Amino acid sequence: MARRWNVDFPDSSSSSHPTVADPPGFARSTPDLDESSGSRQRNDTEAAWKSQKAWEVAQAPFKNLLMMGFMMWMAGNTVHLFSMGITFSALWQPISALRSVGKVFEPFKDPRVDLNLPRLLFIALNLGGMALGMWKLNTLGLLPTHASDWVFSLAPAKEVEFAGGGASF
Amino acid sequence: MEARFLLGFLLLLSLLSLSFSIYEDQVGLADWHKRYIGKVKHAVFHAQKTGRRRVVVSTEENAIASLDLRTGDLFWRHVLGKDDVVDQLSLSLGKYVITLSSRGSVLRAWNLPDGQMVWETVLQNSNPTDSFLHVLGNVKSGRDSLILACNGGSIQAVSSIDGLVVWKKDLSVDGLKLKHVFQPPESDTIYAIGFIDTSQIAVYHLNAKTGELLKHATQSSPVDLSSEISVISGDSLVVLDSTRSSLLLIKFTAGSITHHHKLLSDIVEDFSGTAELIPTKSNDIFVVKAPSSIAFVKVRGDDEIELIGKADPAGIVSDSLTLSEEEQAFAVAHHSSNAINFHVKINGREILTESIKIEEHRGHVNRVFLNNYLRTDKSHGFRALIVMEDESLLLVQQGEVVWSREDGLASISDAVPAELPVEKEGVSVVEVEHTLLEWLKGHMLKLKGTLMLATPDDMAAIQAMHLKSSGRNKMTRDHNGFRKLIIVLTRSGKVYALHTGDGRIVWAYLLTPLLQSKRCPSPSVLTLHNWRVPHHNALQENPSVLLVGRCGAGLESQGFLSIVDSYSGKELENLILDHSIAEVVPLPLADSSEQKLHLLIDNDLNAHLYPRGLDSLKVFTSEMANMYYYKVDNAKGVVKGYTFKKGCSTWSSDAYCFSTRELWSLVFPSDSERIVATARRKMTEVVHTQAKIMTNQDVMYKYISKNILFVATVSPKATGGIGSAGPDEASLVAYLIDTVTGRILHRVTHQGAQGPVQAVVSENWVVYHYFNLRAHRYEMTVIEIYDHSRADNKDVMKLVLGKHNLTAPITSYSRPEVTTKSQSYFFTHSVKTIAVTTTARGITSKQILIGTIGDQVLALDKRFLDPRRTANPSQEEKEEGIIPLTDTLPIIPQSYVTHTLQVGDLRGIISFPANLESTTHVFSYGVDLFYTRIAPSRTYDSLTDEFSYVLLILTVVVLVAAILVMWAMSKKQDLQEKWR
Structure with missing residues (x-):
């Protein structure tokens, strides 16, 4: 069957067809031309932004720390479900954060951004959080820091001698 | 960390279980209670109406009871206690039981049908001696009848209606002992006959209504009189002379005494030696027991006597039974191998001979009580109560044992636990549950019960099910160790094995017959020990127990050993020893076949090692240097310690004999101290830990030694009862002594305190109970x-690395420095006996088991006896479970282990562990037996019987179903969502 009709759409987006002029003010080749100056400027802002963000992320555990401290204070020093939950989350959060320390700073990776300091701060704050957790654990009396924790089930020592007897029948 | 958490959890649980108690419907689930009466010594039959056939008995355990003659069940029973010995029992007016007790000083009347006490009269006696009762009928003072109680030279007449003393007559003659009182029918005069010393016969005529002495006469006797008399009629009696070879017939006729002297050899041919007059009361017949035979003698007229019958001298003669004016019946019973030969003689003529088969473990006949009944053809039938050597009571009738009661169990002297056999393959516990359907049904019922939907019928079914309680009575070991045997030794030398499930007798074994057949004339069993407890090496061997005894009454008499299999009750070995036995020392050693080593110390302080075998000798000699012996001499107030040395002088060739050498001695000054109580730790007790953790995380190390001996002494003046000494004269000193070195670890004096002292030692503490004269109260000190x-x-690092010497073996010679903590509390009850719970691993907190004066067992938490208690404990201390200090130990009614029951005349409590750590068996014995299982910190390691498995299964099923439904629904919803 023969074609009834056919419309040919010319590829107008391509720059190889200069048939239609560009709108005024539009310079197709600008990005290519300003690569040396404009791109560097943009990269600088991005790096600054990244580093700022990285610092922010690094400081985030601090707020957490404060909140945790408040929660711990609220929980009190007796062993029960609430205080146990708080303490374990206080211990678990820093650990999970430390395990994903690479991932946390992944988006801010940049050769021009020095991530070591924020990373160190992040680690330090998390360690601080963990220390807080441990301190709480200790105040709850759940750390084996006393002699009593090591001898509570120590079997009695064997006796060398045996004496039997009593009153006669 | 986890362990501490667990500990905290346990503590929390123990806080919850401040009082141990059970619910009403749990009674009888784990516990049982058996009532006994003891060895019967008097029996009075009461068979007035056919509907009420009963017999009233009094026993050597000082119980008075009324028994059903048809079944042997108790109608009622009273236990009078150790100091209230029943002297005589009789019936009055057909409705009162009269008892004379406490050496003739207490007279009581009990209502016959229900056993309630009607009245009690204390008779004032200057010098309590042999007393007897005489119930007089027809005294013409209204409908009242008088009871005459004679004591030495005085007579008291007591009204049987209200117990008031109507009159009292003291004949005030030196050396007078009244023997018989009678009142001729229709007369106002009472004749009282007695002997003055042994040479004079006296008769007194008294006015029955006033007690006024009307007349009296004395006559000297031609022979010295013994105290054995036999009353042959109202006005005549027979008395044996002091040489026991002749008789004196005494007759009292209005105001005069006539007597006739008869030689026994004239009555009984081939008479030699000495005779016994069997005390009977009958018309003109008396019974003499000579070495060759038992003679029934009839008295005719004044002085004519005639032998009318004879019986085997081994027989036991009952009291006479008057059938009619002319007819007197006696029963003679004697034992032959496995039968009782039972004869009934009327006027000496044998009319009934029966041979009654009985179990072999009952021994000889000890007492016979004869009773008759009228058959339908108006002839006399006879039945008899027979008391056997093992103290059991049988009723025999028509050649058969109608019922029997194991009343020997009322006099338990020692008890040890033993294991049951291991379950054989192919027999599983599930079989007890029959079918799954039945199991489910049962649990549905229980569920209904918990949800309060059950009807009363259902409740009854639940209770019945509880009592049946799936296999608690099986004869095999269970996983939890709830089923065990309790092996008990009774005074008569009989050994019983009781099942902890329901207290039934699994086997019984009487030791004495076999020993008597050997060269051991009158054996008495002293103690019971575990001989073999198989653990690892000898699992195929049966466990066994050791019985140690003496062949005679004297200290010097030779000893014997008997080893009895715990499963079957068969005697495995029987040894009559060459030496005496003063002490049995079980050693913490065993030979290769798991037989425990025992040292038998004789009177010369030589030690004899058993079992005899090279193996045991090797084990002992290698440990001999560390073995010591100590001896407490209560009379002299000395405790001495000895060491063992090879070879002994008396048996120089015997390698199993060791001599002792004195190492130390502790002499308590006899003018200021007398030993009243000693106590030591149970050898089998297990202690979990040596550390005691204080509230501030501090550690104190317990001084745990098996060689601690607690000795309590009181000042000599205060050895009597309470009130015998003033507070300034009395003092009690408590010592803790190391029995290896003789070192006094601790000594404390309680001024103004006195005994009786009851003490218990466990772990590193001792608890003792005494009387405080200043406060007029009992006190307990820990x-x-x-x-x-x-x-x-206390260095954590060292402890973590294990660089400490806490588990190194310790010796008493290192003289460790000790500190003590102590506290005293008032206690409301006086205490009969005291014990402590023991568990398998010693983790569970302890309870002190107190046998109270009310014959109950009270479980008191050790936490109440904690020297760290203060009036205002801090928050931490409270959390730890320290109870605020009060001056008195609380008695929580729910903590009575025996709940509402009483263990009559409670004498001992033993506690032995189950396999389950939380649970311990408690067995208490006296005239009654009571057993239960208790969990001092609740059953934290198992689900209770009350746990509803059906509810659990239902919940799981419902949850699973809900999950499936939800899953299907959510899938459907998902699909719909996608199609939209």
């Missing part, structure tokens, strides 16, 4: 002893 020399083991 002393805890700690090892101060280990106190500096």
Whole structure:
């Protein structure tokens, strides 16, 4: 069957067809031309932004720390479900954060951004959080820091001698 | 960390279980209670109406009871207690039981149908001696009848209606002992006959209504009189002379005494030696027991006597039974191998001979009580109560044992636990549950019960099910160790094995017959020990127990050993020893076949090792240097310690004999101290830990030693009862002594305190009970002893690395420094006996088991006896479970282990562990037996019987179903969502 009709759409987006002029003010080749100056400027802002963000992320555990401290204070020093939950989350959060320390700073990776300091701060704050957790654990009396924790089930020592007897029948 | 958490959890649980108690419907689930009466010594039959056939008995355990003659069940029973010995029992007016007790000083009347006490009269006696009762009928003072109680030279007449003393007559003649009182029918005069010393016969005529002495006469006797008399009629009696070879017939006729002297050899041919007059009361017949035979003698007229019958001298003669004016019946019973030959003689003529088969473990006949009944053809039938050597009571009738009661169990002297056999393959516990359907049904019922939907019928079914309680009575070991045997030794030398499930007798074994057949004339069993407890090496061997006894009454008489299999009750070995036995020392050693080593110390302080075998000798000699012996001499007030040395002088060739050498002696000054109580730790007790953790995380190390001996002494003046000494004269000193070195670890004096002292030692503490004269109250003191020399083991690093010497073996010769903590409390009850719970691993907190004066067992938490108690404990201390200090120990009614029951005349409590750590068996014995299982910190390691498995299964099923439904629904919803 023969074609009834056919419309040919010319590829107008391509720059190889200069048939239609560009709108005024539009310079197709600008990005290519300003690569040396404009791109560097943009990269600088991005790096600054990244580093700022990285610092922010690094400081985030601090707020957490404060909140945790408040929660711990609220929980009190007796062993029960609430205080146990708080303490374990206080211990678990820093650990999970430390395990994903690479991932946390992944988006801010940049050769021009020095991530070591924020990373160190992040680690330090998390360690601080963990220390807080441990301190709480200790105040709850759940750390084996006393002699009593090591001898509570120590079997009695064997006796060398045996004496039997009593009153006669 | 986890362990501490667990500990905290346990503590929390123990806080919850401040009082141990059970619910009403749990009674009888784990516990049982058996009532006994003891060895019967008097029996009075009461068969007036056919509907009420009963017999009233009094026993050597001082119980008075009314028994159903058809079944042997108790109608009622009273236990009078150790100091209230029943002297005589009789019936009055057909409705009162009269008892004379406490050496003739207490007279009581009990209502016959229900056993309630009607009245009690204390008779004032200057010098209590042999007393007897005489119930007089027809005294013409209204409908009242008088009871005459004679004591030495005085007579008291007591009204049987209200117990008031109507008159009292003291004949005030030196050396007078009244023997018989009678009142001729229709007369106002009472004749009282007695002997003055042994040479004079006296008769007194008294006015029955006033007690006024009307007349009296004395006559000297031609022979010296013994105290054995036999009353042959109202006005005549027979008395044996003091040489026991002749008789004196005494007759009292209005105001005069006539007597006739008869030689026994004239009555009984081939008479030699001495005779016994069997005390009977009958018309003109008396019974003499000579070495060759038992003679029934009839008295005719004044002085004519005639032998009318004879019986085997081994027989036991009953009291006479009057059938009619002319007819007197006697029963003679004697034992032959496995039968009782039972004869009934009327006027000496044998009319009934029966041979009654009985179990072999009952021994000889000890007492016979004869009773008759009228058959339908108006002839006499006879039945008899027979008391056997093992103290059991049988009713025989028509050649058969109608019923029997194991009343020997009322006099348990020792008890040890034993294991049951291991379950055989192919027999599983599930079989007890029959079918799954039945199991489910049962649990549905229980569920209904918990949800309060059950009807009363259902409740009854639940209760019945509880009592049946799936296999608690099986004869095999269970996983939890709830089913065990309790092996008990009774005074008569019989050994019983009781099942902990329901208290039934699994086997019984009477030791004495076999020993008597050997060269052991009158054996008495002293103690019971575990001989073999198989653990690892000898699992195929049966466990066995050791019985140690003496062949005679004297201290010097030779000893014997008997080893009895715990499963079957068969005697495995029987040894009559060459030496005497003063003491049995079970050693903490065993030979290769798991037989425990025992040292038998004789009177010359030589030690004899058993079992005899090279193996045991090797084991003992290698440990001999560390074995010691100590001896407490209560009379002299000395405790001495000895060491063992090879070879002994008396049996120089015997390698199993060791001599002893004195090492130390502790002499308590006899003018100021007398030993009243000693106590030591149970050898089998297990202690979990040596550390005691204080509230501030501090550690104290317990001084745990098996060689601690607690000795309590009181000042000599205060050895009597309470009130015998003033508070300034009395003092009690408590000692803790190391029995290896003789060192006094601790000594404390309680001024103004006196005995009786009851003490129990466990772990590192001792609890003792005494009377405080200043406060007029009983007191309990706890002393805890700690090892101060280990106190500096507090370096955590060293402990973590294991660089400490806390588990190194310790010796008493290192003289460890000890510190003690002590506290005293008032206690409301006086205490009969005291014990402590023991568990398999010693983790569970302890309870002190107190046998109270009310014959109950009270479980008191050790936490109440904690020297760390203060009036205002801090928050931490409260959390730890320290109870605020009060001056008195609380008695929580729910903590009575025996709940509402009483263990009559409670004498001992033993506690032995189940396999389950939380649970311990408690067995208490006296005239009654009571057994239960208790969990001092609740059953934290198992689900209770009350746990509803059906509810659990239902919940799981419902949850699973809900999950499936939800899953299907959510899938459907998902699909719909996607199609939209």
